[in-house]
Amino acid sequence: MFVSEGVSMLELKMQGMVIHPTLIWDETSAILIDTGMPGQLDDIKEAMEEAGVPFDHLKAVILTHQDFDHIGSLYEVVSQFSDIKVYAHELDKPYIEGDIPLLKVRKEMEDIINNSPKAKITDTLEDKEVLPYFGGIEVIFTPGHTPGHISLYLKKSKILVMGDASVSENGIMKGPVERVTPDKETALKSLAKFKEYDIEKVISYHGGLCEENVKEQLDGLASLSSK
Numbered sequence: 205m206f207v208s209e210g211v212s213m214l215e216l217k218m219q220g221m222v223i224h225p226t227l228i229w230d231e232t233s234a235i236l237i238d239t240g241m242p243g244q245l246d247d248i249k250e251a252m253e254e255a256g257v258p259f260d261h262l263k264a265v266i267l268t269h270q271d272f273d274h275i276g277s278l279y280e281v282v283s284q285f286s287d288i289k290v291y292a293h294e295l296d297k298p299y300i301e302g303d304i305p306l307l308k309v310r311k312e313m314e315d316i317i318n319n320s321p322k323a324k325i326t327d328t329l330e331d332k333e334v335l336p337y338f339g340g341i342e343v344i345f346t347p348g349h350t351p352g353h354i355s356l357y358l359k360k361s362k363i364l365v366m367g368d369a370s371v372s373e374n375g376i377m378k379g380p381v382e383r384v385t386p387d388k389e390t391a392l393k394s395l396a397k398f399k400e401y402d403i404e405k406v407i408s409y410h411g412g413l414c415e416e417n418v419k420e421q422l423d424g425l426a427s428l429s430s431k
């Protein structure tokens with residue numbers, strides 16, 4: 205789904221639901237934010253094609269965090285390239301690289317995750333760091349859902365790629381899902397950080413695009429931590 209000039213929200217199927225990696229692109233290059241479930245390389249290729257972006261334009265992958273539905277096809281994607289950047293926050297890096305077990309893995313996924321090859325993070329990201337791609341991608345450190353969770357602010361389009369900082373449903377932001385958010389207090393505090401940004405649209409990995417009353421909704425999320 206085309207969201208803004210050079211920004212597409214992909215749709216991948218996951219156990220009867222839809223998840224939303226974000227693709228940022230121009231004529232010659234593209235960056236993928238999050239990589240779906242294990243075994244979704246072909247789905248990602250197809251979704252990129254639908255967005256009109258050739259798969260071989262990929263120059264970098266940014267991971268919002270370590271959960272298996274975000275890093276699932278990372279290895280398959282990066283193994284298609286001889287030179288591709290992989291970005292993540294330092295605190296989630298050892299989990300993603302397999303040095304420590306992922307914090308949250310569903311029982312039925314354990315074998316697949318443990319036995320699959322791991323990709324390396326080439327560059328770690330810090331809060332407020334701005335990656336110099338496509339008019340600037342600013343990192344917002346939003347821990348709580350995982351220790352190294354980040355959200356990404358696309359400066360040119362004023363789009364916030366939320367990751368799992370909050371899920372949404374039919375354009376309504378719902379906050380983090382308690383069951384999969386080990387540090388809820390920190391997760392709620394993280395939501396207040398979005399107030400500093402001029403945000404026009406939000407992409408949630410689970411729930412997709414929010415484009416109505418965005419500022420009011422973000423204010424609402426920010427106030428959750430004081431309740």
Ligand SMILES: [Zn+2]
Pocket residue numbers: 269271349368384
């Ligand atoms: Zn997650």
